[in-house]
Amino acid sequence: MALRVCEYCGKAWFDEGGEKQVALCPPCAQEVQGIYMLAWGYLRDNTAEAGRHRKISIQQLADELGIDTKAINLLVKMGKIQVESFAGEGNADEIARNLEILRKLRKNVRGSSKYDRSGR
Secondary structure, three states: OOEEEOOOOEEEEEEEOOOOOOOOOHHHHHHHHHHHHHHHHHHHHEEEEOEEOOOOOOOHHHHHHHOOOOHHHHHHHHOOOOOOOOOOOOOOOHHHHHHHHHHHHHHHHHHHHOOOOOOO
């Protein structure tokens, strides 16, 4: 039994379980699970358009759900919601390097098929 501090509400409690990635007291764990279900439902229903995923920021998601960004950040930290790094972040050298890697990957994927697109 260890004394832990909840990362969501800041209160201390005795944790009888093992080490967790994110320390949440039982009431907050239940609340964050409910928020996860809301976020998952929203993302499933509202962020797909013609088969392509649109991007939504943590702030936009929190605003849509009417919750604090702290809960969304905890879900990301727990691995329940995945975030994608923005390709345009970084300096010009990083962007150019990332684009070159992407071009090489695309070229390798196209050339790796036994048959080309014409079926030959």
